[in-house]
Amino acid sequence: MRRLQLFSILGAFLVTSLSSASAFAKDPIRIGLNNWAEAIAVSHMWQQVLEEKGYEVELKTVEKAILYTGLSTNAIDLALEIWMPTTDAAYYERFKDRIDLHESWYHGARLGLAVPAYMEIGSIEDLKDKAATFGDGRSSDRIVGIEAGSSLMAMTEEAIKTYGLDYNLVTSSEMAMISTLDRAYRQEEPVVVTLWSPHWVFAKYDLKYLQDPRNAYGATDDIHFMSRKGFAEDFPEVLGWLNAWSMDDDSLGTLMAEVSEAESPEEGVRTWIAANRSLVDGWLDSRQSAQN
Structure with a gap:
């Protein structure tokens, strides 16, 4: 009887152990x-x-x-x-x-185009007149983007058409875009980048989204x-x-x-x-x- 009880206990233990192990045996x-x-x-x-x-x-x-x-x-x-x-x-x-x-x-x-707060520009519409809106004659003819194939890049290509901008959309990567932003920011030069929120760069730099009156980037x-x-x-x-x-x-x-x-x-x-x-x-x- 004791041997039978021992086997029953061992059997129950093995079943329980195997069941527990099988939960992660995937x-x-x-x-x-x-x-x-x-x-x-x-x-x-x-x-x-x-x-x-x-x-x-x-x-x-x-x-x-x-x-x-x-x-x-x-x-x-x-x-x-x-x-x-x-x-x-x-x-x-x-x-x-x-x-x-x-x-x-x-x-x-949200998604959109962002610039440093020191740039005298408030809307994507303002990008049509780069030299005037950037304050002191300095200008940029490019928008620094991220990886090709991303939804943000596709939306930016459409935004360039929607607003009739004469800008080159530069394909790079998130880190390359941030590196370009950092370099321009430290020298207070004009720069336009594709960005999204949430993102940690908004805590590190004083940035602003350009207003999107034609709703190219959606709500x-x-x-x-x-x-x-x-x-x-x-x-x-x-x-x-x-x-x-x-x-x-x-x-x-x-x-x-x-x-x-x-x-x-x-x-x-x-x-x-x-x-x-x-x-x-x-x-x-x-x-x-x-x-x-």
């Missing part, structure tokens, strides 16, 4: 991200949060078009930065039947996350946490600042999570997640 969660500051910050943040909870997470840096293709073909599980209803509308309409759009976690995001967006079909069934707990996730200018701004100032995104995220543990734990609260 493929890694693959998060796709485009090379924007906030996407880098929140993707690394969720990688660390999910790894703390026992999940394996892989980050894949891709262009926006490949991001949507990856979600639609199950090559990518999650994308944490999707701007709707304007910026990502064209991509979403193309792939919406093969991906799932979820909750928004940030409200009031403000909300930032959502998206997943491949079937992710909700495979990772219901993770989806509940993500649905409970919300950030504002302060929380996202401090996260992006930590990441930009640290030696690596991992280090910056680790510092931010330690300082904001109660906020993160709120997203992971099982009762709150169950309601979303």
Whole structure:
């Protein structure tokens, strides 16, 4: 009888152990991200949060078009930065039947052309008369952009046509654009760049968006996350946490600042999570997640 009881106890222990292990005996969660500051910050943040909870997470840096293709073909599980209803509308309409759009976690995001506050210019319309609007005769005949294929670059190309601007749109990268902005800012030279909010550069430099009277860049967006079909069934707990996730200018701004100032995104995220543990734990609260 004792031997039978021992076997029953051991059997129950093995079943429990195997069941617990099987919860994480899945493929890694693959998060796709485009090379924007906030996407880098929140993707690394969720990688660390999910790894703390026992999940394996892989980050894949891709262009926006490949991001949507990856979600639609199950090559990518999650994308944490999707701007709707304007910026990502064209991509979403193309792939919406093969991906799932979820909750928004940030409200009031925007895109546009930005200049240093010292420039005597207030509207995109003013760019038509560069020498006069830049104050002392100094002028620029280019708009410094980011990566080709991004929604922001496509919208800027349309804005140049809409406003009839005789400007060259320079394709570069986020970091190259910021480097150009920094160099011009330190010398108080005229510079026009493509920018978006939220972004940490607005805390570092005194910048302003140019007014957009013809609405070339549309209204403000909300930032959502998206997943491949079937992710909700495979990772219901993770989806509940993500649905409970919300950030504002302060929380996202401090996260992006930590990441930009640290030696690596991992280090910056680790510092931010330690300082904001109660906020993160709120997203992971099982009762709150169950309601979303």
